[in-house]
Amino acid sequence: MDQLLSIKSNVPPRAISLTDNAVMKVAELIADEGDTELALRVAVRPGGCSGFSYDMYFDGTIEDGDVVEEFTDGVKVYVDSQSYEHVKGSTLDYKDGLMGAGFAIENPNVTRSCGCGNSFS
Numbered sequence: 001m002d003q004l005l006s007i008k009s010n011v012p013p014r015a016i017s018l019t020d021n022a023v024m025k026v027a028e029l030i031a032d033e034g035d036t037e038l039a040l041r042v043a044v045r046p047g048g049c050s051g052f053s054y055d056m057y058f059d060g061t062i063e064d065g066d067v068v069e070e071f072t073d074g075v076k077v078y079v080d081s082q083s084y085e086h087v088k089g090s091t092l093d094y095k096d097g098l099m100g101a102g103f104a105i106e107n108p109n110v111t112r113s114c115g116c117g118n119s120f121s
Contacts, residue, residue: 013088015067015079016042022103025094027073033058039068039076042105044086052086054105 018026030038041059044052062068065081079087090107 015069015084015090016077016087016105017069017091018071018075018077019091019093021096022092022094023071023073023075025103026075026077030058030075035060036074039078041078041080042083042087042092043080044083056103 026040030036030040035058037060038058039060039062041055041057043055045055047053059078062078063080067079067081067084069077069079071077077092086109087105087107089109090105093104093106095101095104
């Protein structure tokens with residue numbers, strides 16, 4: 001009789017992954033700021049037509065409970081513990097094309113998003 005094995009890892013999922021394009025763009029933006037101690041903070045805030053929206057900005061301070069993810073080129077991302085529950089397993093990408101440039105988050109935890117794409121639940 002075949003048995004299915006369930007293997008659970010004690011390692012928590014990464015708060016957020018960055019594509020190579022996102023790492024390069026974040027590194028470029030931090031260099032433009034002139035402060036190599038800065039990290040990208042990714043947070044989830046109440047608001048928007050679907051309940052939550054993303055907030056991204058540069059921050060030089062690690063707060064208690066922050067999850068710190070480190071990438072190549074010295075790029076770091078800070079995620080607070082409440083936002084972690086909403087973004088864990090997400091991927092941040094940077095796209096630059098004819099339709100515009102910007103960051104986009106692919107979040108497996110989203111059950112619904114609004115038509116404008118700026119908020120989720």
